[in-house]
Amino acid sequence: MTAHAPFSLLRSFPAKTASSLALALALAFPAQAAVPAPVDQPYPGTIVLKVDATNLSQQIFRMRMSVPVKPGPMTFLYPQWLPANHGPSGPLTQLAGLKFSANGKPLAWTRDPVEVFAFHVVVPEGVSTLEAEYQFLSPLDPAQGRIVMTDDILGLQWPSVTLYPAGYVARRITVQPSLTLPAGWQYGTALETAERKGDEIQFKAHDLETLIDSPLFAGRYFKQYDLDPGAKVRVSLNVVADNPESLEAKPEQIAAHRAMVDQALKLFGSHHYQHYDFLLALSDEFGGIGREHHQSSENGVKPGYFTDWARSEAGRDLLPHEYTHSWNGKFRRPNGQDVPNFNTPLQNNLLWVYEGQTQYWGSILGARSGLVAQASARDALALTAARYDNTGGRAWRAVQDTVNDPIIAGRRALAWSNWQRSEDYYSEGALIWLDVDTKIRELSGDKRSLDNFARAFYGINNGSMLPAFYSFEDVVAALTRVQKFDWAPFLRARLDGNGPGAPLDGLKRAGWKLVYTDTPTDYLKASEERSKSTDLSYSLGFSVGADGGVRNVIWDGVGFRAGLAGNTTIVAVNNKVFKPEVLKAAIKAAKDGKAPIELLVRKGNNLRTIPLDYQGGLRYPRLERIPGTPDRLEAIYKALK
Structure with a gap:
């Protein structure tokens, strides 16, 4: 037939x-996309990519690309599945002005009707080089996306400015990139520089995968700190800021960052980079970020990181987290991340290892290095434990399913995140790894720990840049070699289960328990100050901004049952104009009475009064020692010698 x-x-x-x-x-x-499948063969010739990033006033990147070609049909791809984004987040709407030409004559292109990130063009006879020009219209407002260019700072993510030929594995395509910066600007990147002539930087030729994975931060105000003095393999902290004052770090602050690098190298017993560059932006305008790369990381925080050191502690686990990713996520990668190019879908089923264990190590390295005080690390752990112990969505959705959220939700805001759940494989994943760590310690009589797993699993092939992929079975086997135990059902019960309550066995085994008191920890106070909000999650069941805006309503909590939603603003409390302290005073007063707390709220153009039937007083999470048990948290946070 x-x-x-x-x-x-x-x-x-x-x-x-x-x-x-x-x-x-x-x-x-x-219908099928007319896009050639990637083949593991070298692309014939080197692509030349020139980026002009001097248009600060309009925040436009301009590109010119020269591509060696042969006559016939050809397809170019704009990256869709970006490294470390875990989903199809390529900013296609900001690609504009695309033109192809050959021998000075324009060539028509068509977009593939199925794969809209693909562009088809026919190369005429007698043509050996194809020219392309286009722009990346970076966001002008946060509503359009993350701000990557200001008058003083720019962040160049190569996927945003790169087209590449279909039909080839990314590692087999060679690109010669160059960048023109505003006059006098300095930069940091993991890319190797060939030469700099004035404000034009010529980089060495790299394969496309390395280029895409090697962002650049540049700025009017720039300073570089050596985080591993005297080492053969350089580790640098490259800082850009809104002003020169924000760049200045005290010796003890840099010492803590150096200790973080030292503790990571002692933990993993290896490195997998030719050199490593932390890219750190301190800005009120440049978009905040934390994104991993094999030989670098993008980190964007507020300007007071150094100058307001005492109050920046709540965000100082960011760099340890991203640094850990050089081992976990970039060197050792889940087998579902083994894709040939940047337009092949990723599989995220092991993100609870990729991100969850990294979240765990980030907090530990922060504490071991002194970037974060041990007491603050415990307070942060209390907030995580309380959050997931009160996540209503655990009743219907397992943490394993949340690995799909970068694809499903695309990191867009959610109306009912406590019920819908989001990328909980990060922090709930960290609770699972605390469970694993303390279980190993308990079974081995505290002779072994997850530290042993880290060295055995991530410490292989020292110095190698080639990624080593793993499966669930590989993780289980590595744990079993550290400590004999039936790890597969242990992990699956926590990944696929629905509660009730968060997976807090590890916390108990560590010698601590989650409790609630009427006084917030200093760590929570600092977090509230950073977010300009008041956290009443465990009393009234929501947070509230300084302007009275209701946030993060807990499903079936006190506020939820009274009809509050995230698009509501509190105008007054018990007939007094709203202020956070007025609301907290009303909660205290209601504890000894029977009258409800009355909120005058505005939703759209409507005002109404909502009574909150609550007499439980203020409740804030913290950890409390379990008498007569070993303090394994202290052992976990203790610096390695």
């Missing part, structure tokens, strides 16, 4: 039936 035989059968049916069957058969064979 030929491929078309089923259609010949239609003649034996009545016309109406035949028509319906024809439609059904047509729908059974969906």
